[in-house]
Amino acid sequence: MAVAMRNYSLSDLSARFELDLRGNGAHVIEGVGTLSGAAPSQITFLANRAYRTALPGTTAGAVIVSKDDVKDCPTNALIAKDPYLAFARVAALFDPRPAAEPGVHSSAVVHDSATLGHDVSVGPNAVIGAGCTLGDGCTVGPGTVIEANSALGEGCRLYANVSLGYGVTLGRRVMVHPGAVIGADGFGIAFAGDHWEKVPQLGSVEIGDDCEIGANTCIDRGAVENTVLEEDVRLDNLVQIAHNVRVGAHSAFAGGSGVAGSGRVGRYCMIGGHAGVNGHIDVADRTTVAANSTVYRTITEPGTTWSAQMPARPIRQWQKSYARLQKLDDLARTVKRLEKTLGKSDDNE
Secondary structure (H helix, E strand, O other): OOOOOOOEEHHHHHHHHOOEEEOOOOOEEOEEOOOOOOOOOEEEEOOOHHHHHHOOOOOOOEEEEOOOOHHHOOOEEEEOOOHHHHHHHHHHHHOOOOOOOOEEOOOOEEOOOOEEOOOOEEOOOOEEOOOOEEOOOOEEOOOOEEOOOOEEOOOOEEOOOOEEOOOOEEOOOOEEOOOOEEEEOOOOEEEOOOOEEEOOOOOOEEEOOOOEEOOOOEEEOOOOOOEEEOOOOEEOOOOEEOOOOEEOOOOEEOOOOEEOOOOEEOOOOEEOOOOEEOOOOEEOOOOEEOOOOEEOOOEOOOOOEEOOOOOOOOHHHHHHHHHHHOOHHHHHHHHHHHHHHHHHHHHHO
């Protein structure tokens, strides 16, 4: 399918996004690029100070910059308080992926009792179970399976091979990327002396408006109550949300992170890549957990940052440090003996 070329003048972009313009407002932008690789027909941005040295040599048609950096910009500039946020909004205008065509593909299976709103698109080999409700403008990608009694709010987009378990509820405008599984059984098992027995997972999953679920992410159904993501939660690829977890609104999780069963993560939290939150604990609002860190106890103070990572270093340095680490017990015992000896000497004096 041919995609129409999109172009906007800098004056158009300045007015649409309320950005101050410095330069030629008639200059036409046809796409986006990096600071070092953008062409004269493209727009780029500078937000990370690490890339500031690339600004003077950029060949971009325009750069979105802060007011502090505009003096060093050699081309047209759009001045923003938050250049990265402004770039995100501008870049959305140039997404080349076409909107899905409304209609149900001939190979899709839609149960007679399912209800589909206006302008719903159901792709090849998708399955929609009994009693499901899809709001207006929803898109269901190829191979996606939505089990019975699930509900999608208006404007949801499920890409290819997404799985929604029984009775899952998505709010409005939820985006789910390929391979994600929402509503599979949580890890509930009870040991019966010599074998394991499965604990039925009788809850489901509720996801609020404007959430985004990354590729191959798993959100388990609750054991009794539902697993809940409040509105505007963003999960990267390969995130694990276990049964009965509750994630507060506007929180974001980077790839490979997870929350164990019945954990509670507050609002506006940021969880770094491969970080973990232990089960049955609470994390206060606006907490940041650095990559590769694990939170083992409840965090009660909002707005704090937690880290327990071991940064990589050259192998020989690490080997020397590890060798010294093995001697810490001996060193502690030596210090304790010295303290006792010094203490006795002081007493004799």
